[in-house]
Amino acid sequence: MSAKVVLAYSGGLDTSVAIKWIAEKYGMDVITLTVDVGNERDFTAIQQKALKVGAIKSLVRDAKATYVNDYVFPALQADAVYEGRYPLATALTRPLIAKLLVEVARQEGAAAVAHGCTGKGNDQVRLDVGVMALAPDLKIIAPAREWGMTREETINYAKRHSIPVPVTVSSPYSIDESLWGKSIECGVLEDPWVEPPEEPFTWTRSPAKAPNTPAYVEIGFEKGIPVTVNGRKMGGVSLLRRLNELAGRHGVGRIDHLEDRLVGIKSREIYEAPAAVVLLQAHQALQGMTLSKAQLRFKQQVATEYADLTYNGLWFSALREDLAAYVASTQRFVTGTVRLKLFKGSCNVVGRRSPFSLYSYSLATYDKGDQFDQSASPGFIQLWGLPVKIQAQIQKTESAGNRLSTRLSF
Ligand code: ARG
Numbered sequence: 001m002s003a004k005v006v007l008a009y010s011g012g013l014d015t016s017v018a019i020k021w022i023a024e025k026y027g028m029d030v031i032t033l034t035v036d037v038g039n040e041r042d043f044t045a046i047q048q049k050a051l052k053v054g055a056i057k058s059l060v061r062d063a064k065a066t067y068v069n070d071y072v073f074p075a076l077q078a079d080a081v082y083e084g085r086y087p088l089a090t091a092l093t094r095p096l097i098a099k100l101l102v103e104v105a106r107q108e109g110a111a112a113v114a115h116g117c118t119g120k121g122n123d124q125v126r127l128d129v130g131v132m133a134l135a136p137d138l139k140i141i142a143p144a145r146e147w148g149m150t151r152e153e154t155i156n157y158a159k160r161h162s163i164p165v166p167v168t169v170s171s172p173y174s175i176d177e178s179l180w181g182k183s184i185e186c187g188v189l190e191d192p193w194v195e196p197p198e199e200p201f202t203w204t205r206s207p208a209k210a211p212n213t214p215a216y217v218e219i220g221f222e223k224g225i226p227v228t229v230n231g232r233k234m235g236g237v238s239l240l241r242r243l244n245e246l247a248g249r250h251g252v253g254r255i256d257h258l259e260d261r262l263v264g265i266k267s268r269e270i271y272e273a274p275a276a277v278v279l280l281q282a283h284q285a286l287q288g289m290t291l292s293k294a295q296l297r298f299k300q301q302v303a304t305e306y307a308d309l310t311y312n313g314l315w316f317s318a319l320r321e322d323l324a325a326y327v328a329s330t331q332r333f334v335t336g337t338v339r340l341k342l343f344k345g346s347c348n349v350v351g352r353r354s355p356f357s358l359y360s361y362s363l364a365t366y367d368k369g370d371q372f373d374q375s376a377s378p379g380f381i382q383l384w385g386l387p388v389k390i391q392a393q394i395q396k397t398e399s400a401g402n403r404l405s406t407r408l409s410f
Contacts, residue, residue, distance in 0.1 A: 001027055004029045004105075004109065004112050006101050006105045006110045006112075008032075008035070009023065011041065012116070015029060015032075016114075017158050017231070019053045021143045031104065034060045034061070037063055038179030047059075047060055051165065061100050067092070071096055079303040083306045087255075088310050090122075094313070102131060106234040114141040115140075115361075119144075122261055172186055179241070182272045187200075196256065203244060203272035207250075208344070209251070211406070214341050214343035221286055221335055221336060223331045223333075226282070240307045253271075253272050255271040255277075266285065274289040278340060282338035283334070290334050290353050290358060297332055303318065306323050309323070338351070
């Protein structure tokens with residue numbers, strides 16, 4: 001009996017070739033695992049293809065709810081956005097895929113797991129480190145990183161072994177999809193000066209062709225988790241689908257990012273993430289109303305760190321877990337409703353309300369009913385400005401050398 005390996009299988013050319021290549025090179029029995037994270041594929045056809053190409057077993061796992069509840073929503077609560085632009089859809093799927101690879105490997109008594117990532121991207125790091133964190137004993141095989149074949153050689157290898165070459169191979173774009181967003185790479189996009197053509201966009205209408213009347217949408221949150229759309233209670237998966245559809249129709253969610261990969265290169269990435277763009281904005285607006293100034297400031301630093309950890313394949317690290325605990329604590333009062341306006345590619349918050357709002361009308365108003373005690377301000381300013389005043393008195397004089405040093409430094 002040969003040793004078994006569980007291969008993360010997309011049904012595409014590389015992972016199909018990998019089934020044969022692993023069997024030939026390592027003499028192992030390949031079990032494929034396809035993970036459904038909301039990428040709308042024909043999973044039965046993918047399963048059959050794996051068996052046809054030579055897998056001894058072919059599994060599909062519906063991980064949509066787990067993906068949304070255990071990966072996407074915690075990242076939303078953290079406001080995790082990489083380099084201020086990328087909502088991390090792909091980066092959040094990889095630790096989940098690593099976890100499922102390990103689970104299946106254990107069930108099947110496999111000695112190794114495998115994936116189709118190349119040696120140039122972030123996904124190899126995320127999958128490898130995920131597996132290292134959860135099952136340090138498992139061997140990891142990455143055929144596309146090892147075989148050194150060009151695209152053409154891979155296609156020829158497929159033809160030699162009667163592996164069906166999908167027509168999509170002729171598409172110049174490399175695409176990855178999950179409920180939190182779609183990424184588009186390669187082709188003309190590799191020239192950062194070239195405006196992305198309409199063609200690869202499938203989740204969003206061009207803003208120019210979006211409806212001429214704006215749409216309003218109300219998102220209800222409970223403890224930082226979105227739970228209603230326009231007053232209707234929805235599970236996470238349906239809620240993301242609904243918002244992707246609604247915001248996409250209004251041209252919201254296109255992102256053009258010149259991104260810094262973990263492996264040291266810059267790459268031009270196009271994303272479509274309508275639901276993510278709406279929810280991240282809504283969530284931040286609600287936090288603006290329910291968190292203190294100090295919490296908001298500190299949380300921003302945590303958000304950057306959290307996004308980097310996620311991007312860099314460190315989801316299962318102790319630090320990411322520590323930060324998640326902090327983030328969860330910050331969300332205790334992030335409950336309420338945010339109203340947004342979607343119009344020709346733009347998404348703006350136009351209203352927010354919460355039972356835990358820290359906004360006080362009677363303190364903020366300039367109209368009648370003002371309860372702010374203006375007579376308290378002069379005393380406050382006396383003490384607030386005291387260190388500035390003292391320093392000015394002592395050091396901003398000619399005898400203290402102030403003038404001279406200013407002149408010298410220019
Ligand atoms: N640049 C994004 C990231 O690193 C998207 C990667 C897309 N992955 C893929 N296998 N096509 O997360």
